[in-house]
Amino acid sequence: MGERLDPTRAPASREFDLPGVRGGMGPTAPRTQVDADFLLATLDWIESDTSAPRTVEVAAERVGMSPFHFHRRFAELMGETFGAYVRRTRLAHAASLICRSSTSIIEASLRSGYASQAAFTRAFARQFAMAPNRLRARAQAEAPKPGRLHVDLVEQAAPVRQGALPLIGMRFHGPMSQIPFHWQRFAEALQAAGLPLEAMTAVGILYDDPGFTAPGQIRYDCTVVDTHTTFPPLRAPLRRLSTREATFVRLNVDGPYHLIPEAVFGVCALWLPRNRRALGEAPAYEMYRAPPWSANGRFQVSLLVPCTP
The missing domain is CATH 3.20.80.10 (Regulatory factor, effector binding domain)
Incomplete structure (x- = not known):
């Protein structure tokens, strides 16, 4: 991608398309529009701190629901369980930190709520079918090269x-x-x-x-x-x-x-x-x-x- 890109043309994908990158999907994708008050409050709470513990029991208590009813409704609306959602979004954030910048693997694990790097590596490998250091190496090898368009876009950053x-x-x-x-x-x-x-x-x-x-x-x-x-x-x-x-x-x-x-x-x-x-x-x-x-x-x-x- 070293050539000058046409800004009026849709770009090539920025995805690395690595095995396992798209893993972790639930039985269905979440609804396009989130329209349940309890779910909006829960998503905001999860996203307010990516390193803080988030349990289904506390989540249910915050919105005045029983854990059983909360767990069932969350999975129905989001296409995956509460625990799977928290784990998937945090591991995807960690993968972005590891592959898009120089963030160390231990720092990415801490910023994703994992106190142990060993536990983080195991969860990461289940999500992406490879260890964090392997994904970083492969992402660096297969990442598209910046073009003239990108140089122009960040010139005044x-x-x-x-x-x-x-x-x-x-x-x-x-x-x-x-x-x-x-x-x-x-x-x-x-x-x-x-x-x-x-x-x-x-x-x-x-x-x-x-x-x-x-x-x-x-x-x-x-x-x-x-x-x-x-x-x-x-x-x-x-x-x-x-x-x-x-x-x-x-x-x-x-x-x-x-x-x-x-x-x-x-x-x-x-x-x-x-x-x-x-x-x-x-x-x-x-x-x-x-x-x-x-x-x-x-x-x-x-x-x-x-x-x-």
Whole structure:
């Protein structure tokens, strides 16, 4: 991929397509739109700290359900059990840390909630059919080479500190190609709830690396900055949440949505190693400079990719 890429053309996949990378699927993929209050509260709790213990008993107590009923409903809606979901998402995060940056394997295990590297290695091998060091070596050998497009995208990238922002959002699951359609559905939900679209600032939240997550399981939040603090309590599928305060690599992306994953790839392949940084713990944020629900195929985004300070 050393040639100049056409930014109007859909890019080649950034996935490594390694054996086991797409493993761990439950009996069904989760629903495209998450519309149960107990499930939204649980997902936010799981994602608030990727290294903290998360048990089905505590999860059920937090939402006022019995463990048996909670376990059954979670599996029904998410296509996998609570424990499998927590394990899969954390191991996919660890794989991204290991393969997309210089994060050590022991650090990736700790940041994924494993106190023992041996336990982490066993769980990782079950998920990806190979040990972490083997996956890293294979990923490095088979990773696509950055092209002119990626050099151009990260040319003005710079580290920034972003504070927490209160948000109103909606959770979706599905391939990244569906994200422009998610924004249309989110705008309709805002209007149905009586929240005006005028002058709202949109923020997209991308939690998963598509190289290590099945397309139907990629988690994405469509949100707007919450300036309606006196609005009555929201009901599913809408909820209140916030961004994480963290350090990010910031760069502007203007054009078709597929340029956003290209920009993330450019940050991981070029900016992080050049600046001796690793991926951070927060999700990636898309700070929209123009409403994405009226983008007509071209998006104006300030992209924030998490990195270590």
